[in-house]
Amino acid sequence: MADSVTQLESLVPPRELRRGPQAPYQRGLGWLTDHLTAMPEGKTPRWWWVLFVPAAFCAAVVLPTMLIYLISTGVGVWGNNQPVAWGWGIINFVWWVGVAHAGTLISAMLFLTRQHWRTAIGRAAETMTVFAVMMAGIYPAIHVGRVWWAWWLFPIPLTTDMWPQFRSPLMWDVFAVNTYLIVSTLFWYMGLIPDLALLRDRAKTRVRKFLYGLFALGWTGSARQWHNYEKAYLVLSGLATLLVFTVSSIVGMDFATAQLAGWHETIFPFYFVAGAVFCGFGMVLVLLIPLRKWCHLEDIITLRHIDRVCKMTLMMGCIMGYIYAMEYFIAWYSGSPYDAWVFGHRLFGHYYWFGGWIMIGVNALLPQLFWIKKVRQNLALIFVIAVLINIGMWFERFVIIVGSLYQDFLPANWHAFYPTWVDAGTYLGTLGVFFTMYLLFVRFLPMVAVSEVKSITPQADPHHPLGGAKGGRP
Amino acid sequence: MNPRLYGLIAEFDSPAAILRAAEKVRDAGFRRWDVFSPFPIHGLEKVMGFKNSLVGWFALVFGGSAFIGSMLMIWYMNDYSYPILVGGKPMFSPPQALVPSYILLVLSSAVGAFVGMVVMNRFPRLYHPLFKNNRFALVSRDKFFLVIETADPKFSETETRALLESAGSAHIELAVE
Numbered sequence: 001m002a003d004s005v006t007q008l009e010s011l012v013p014p015r016e017l018r019r020g021p022q023a024p025y026q027r028g029l030g031w032l033t034d035h036l037t038a039m040p041e042g043k044t045p046r047w048w049w050v051l052f053v054p055a056a057f058c059a060a061v062v063l064p065t066m067l068i069y070l071i072s073t074g075v076g077v078w079g080n081n082q083p084v085a086w087g088w089g090i091i092n093f094v095w096w097v098g099v100a101h102a103g104t105l106i107s108a109m110l111f112l113t114r115q116h117w118r119t120a121i122g123r124a125a126e127t128m129t130v131f132a133v134m135m136a137g138i139y140p141a142i143h144v145g146r147v148w149w150a151w152w153l154f155p156i157p158l159t160t161d162m163w164p165q166f167r168s169p170l171m172w173d174v175f176a177v178n179t180y181l182i183v184s185t186l187f188w189y190m191g192l193i194p195d196l197a198l199l200r201d202r203a204k205t206r207v208r209k210f211l212y213g214l215f216a217l218g219w220t221g222s223a224r225q226w227h228n229y230e231k232a233y234l235v236l237s238g239l240a241t242l243l244v245f246t247v248s249s250i251v252g253m254d255f256a257t258a259q260l261a262g263w264h265e266t267i268f269p270f271y272f273v274a275g276a277v278f279c280g281f282g283m284v285l286v287l288l289i290p291l292r293k294w295c296h297l298e299d300i301i302t303l304r305h306i307d308r309v310c311k312m313t314l315m316m317g318c319i320m321g322y323i324y325a326m327e328y329f330i331a332w333y334s335g336s337p338y339d340a341w342v343f344g345h346r347l348f349g350h351y352y353w354f355g356g357w358i359m360i361g362v363n364a365l366l367p368q369l370f371w372i373k374k375v376r377q378n379l380a381l382i383f384v385i386a387v388l389i390n391i392g393m394w395f396e397r398f399v400i401i402v403g404s405l406y407q408d409f410l411p412a413n414w415h416a417f418y419p420t421w422v423d424a425g426t427y428l429g430t431l432g433v434f435f436t437m438y439l440l441f442v443r444f445l446p447m448v449a450v451s452e453v454k455s456i457t458p459q460a461d462p463h464h465p466l467g468g469a470k471g472g473r474p
Numbered sequence: 475m476n477p478r479l480y481g482l483i484a485e486f487d488s489p490a491a492i493l494r495a496a497e498k499v500r501d502a503g504f505r506r507w508d509v510f511s512p513f514p515i516h517g518l519e520k521v522m523g524f525k526n527s528l529v530g531w532f533a534l535v536f537g538g539s540a541f542i543g544s545m546l547m548i549w550y551m552n553d554y555s556y557p558i559l560v561g562g563k564p565m566f567s568p569p570q571a572l573v574p575s576y577i578l579l580v581l582s583s584a585v586g587a588f589v590g591m592v593v594m595n596r597f598p599r600l601y602h603p604l605f606k607n608n609r610f611a612l613v614s615r616d617k618f619f620l621v622i623e624t625a626d627p628k629f630s631e632t633e634t635r636a637l638l639e640s641a642g643s644a645h646i647e648l649a650v651e
Contacts, residue, residue, distance in 0.1 A: 028616065033512075161556045163552060165552065165560065166548045166552050167560055171574065178581075179580055179581040182584070183581060183584040186587075186588045187584070190588060194512075194614070198512075198614035201611040201612075201614045202614075202615075213600060214598075217595075217599070218597055218599035218600045219597075220510055220604060222510050223510070223514075223515070223524075224508060224524070227514075227519050227524050228527045228528075229514075230514055231587075231591075232588060235529060235530055235533045236588070239533075239580050240584075246580070250573065451614075452513070454513050455513035460489055462488075462489040462492075462493045462515055462516070462517055463490070467488055467490050468487065468489060
């Protein structure tokens with residue numbers, strides 16, 4: 001195992017045969033393995049506890065308290081009322097679903113398009129997806145009011161013969177979100193199997209060997225297993241790619257089918273997909289920039305990776321800008337006075353005008369900074385921008401939901417919306433659960449897909465000199 | 475009693491070396507052998523003569539039946555068992571039933587792909603004779619192994635060992651059952 005750093009310079013092929021490396025990994029396979037398993041196998045670092053304790057407090061105390069209070073008392077403990085019947089509950093639902101999307105895009109779509117650089121960040125992003133969808137799923141379930149009847153949403157045979165009403169996009173949403181959770185969990189777990197086997201093979205204690213071995217299902221890394229595994233991975237990534245476009249489209253249709261100015265737009269499905277991916281990239285950056293430093297992964301998740309994620313964020317930001325402009329254009333071109341009223345009040349309204357400015361300023365204009373290479377190299381600045389993007393996307397949903405609802409068709413109904421401490425506590429609680437689970441993942445499972453990263457190195461290519469071809473040696 | 479032999483296990487250092495060794499073993503006419511590696515080695519499936527994996531068919535059958543089943547389910551629930559008129563819309567129309575059916579198609583295909591992978595690989599199989607071999611633990615790290623089972627009709631301890639040596643293996647060991 002003494003190949004910590006392999007000197008590979010002399011084996012590089014002549015210049016005319018060289019292709020730009022997808023990922024600049026000039027390291028031996030053993031070094032990569034040791035380095036990427038260091039976090040799950042090493043001691044718990046102090047930063048981990050510093051983050052884990054408050055997150056776990058929010059998860060174990062704040063969220064259960066809020067849920068028990070909400071369920072035992074009623075949805076009235078939130079700020080929701082008529083006409084703003086959808087408040088933070090749905091804002092947070094849409095926000096969490098959005099956060100999830102970038103993970104699927106990175107792990108599935110970039111896999112199909114053969115973007116090998118994705119291997120370094122795919123696992124971290126996919127994990128974000130799984131946990132974010134779980135958090136999203138909490139909100140509609142507790143928002144129905146009588147939570148103990150939430151199972152009516154599923155087509156279960158009853159003596160009353162009552163069935164779900166499949167013409168409603170809200171019903172489609174139930175299926176879409178649950179499907180998203182199951183598919184992304186399967187995809188995530190299947191990707192983990194070879195790495196679980198790796199941790200099993202390296203385990204020092206019996207408990208670790210048993211647990212990792214149990215979940216590795218008996219993986220040996222045989223060519224037959226890889227053959228079936230790769231096929232399943234390909235099929236799953238194709239299906240997950242479909243979900244990138246489906247889930248948020250259906251969330252958008254929840255709104256678009258309503259006869260409400262500000263919601264009744266055919267652009268909504270695409271709008272929500274773009275917004276979701278954009279917000280998700282923000283969250284990927286928020287998670288990866290600190291973690292790559294604290295977990296010593298600067299050589300794996302390089303500045304080039306961050307640079308590429310920034311460019312994707314920039315692209316999505318431009319799409320957001322286009323959609324915002326299009327929305328205003330449609331509102332004007334439709335000639336509908338209600339549309340004109342709602343969209344005018346998003347920027348110059350009585351109550352929530354600041355939301356519109358935050359939405360346009362942060363989501364459409366701020367990412368334009370990523371045109372500048374210096375900005376894409378400045379990690380602190382990227383982190384700040386990414387946090388702001390997440391906040392901006394939260395406000396976008398606030399503008400869409402509260403901003404469209406609080407001024408009803410009938411002025412006598414108009415009523416402002418104020419969130420309560422239970423709204424805020426529930427949101428804080430789901431953030432706590434998300435980060436608790438994410439920290440546990442970082443601590444006990446490899447944050448980077450080890451076998452995938454190894455498979456894209458030149459040493460893994462049997463036709464490359466570094467892979468042993470033509471007399472080369474690894 | 476001596477433990478039963480499982481096979482000969484030969485270790486290699488690079489993907490190219492094991493690809494060449496696999497070609498030799500195939501040309502020698504062995505049938506019960508396999509290659510173990512920390513990541514998939516492309517080109518190996520051709521050498522080993524794998525057919526297209528059946529996993530895709532699992533996904534197709536699961537997804538297709540879910541789609542048809544879901545269309546029928548929606549028709550049964552909203553048109554046959556308990557029809558409710560909503561906004562003058564038809565009791566059942568394929569375009570509106572398409573969306574939940576399509577979602578269930580994706581869900582079931584994904585489950586099918588996973589089940590297919592598990593079934594085709596005969597998971598969960600928590601015990602394997604090779605797990606007893608100490609060097610084999612490096613298979614998930616950076617070593618490549620070629621195993622020829624004693625169950626192969628052409629297996630002979632001395633000749634097979636000589637073949638693997640000529641294929642350039644650095645370490646050859648006997649693996650026990």
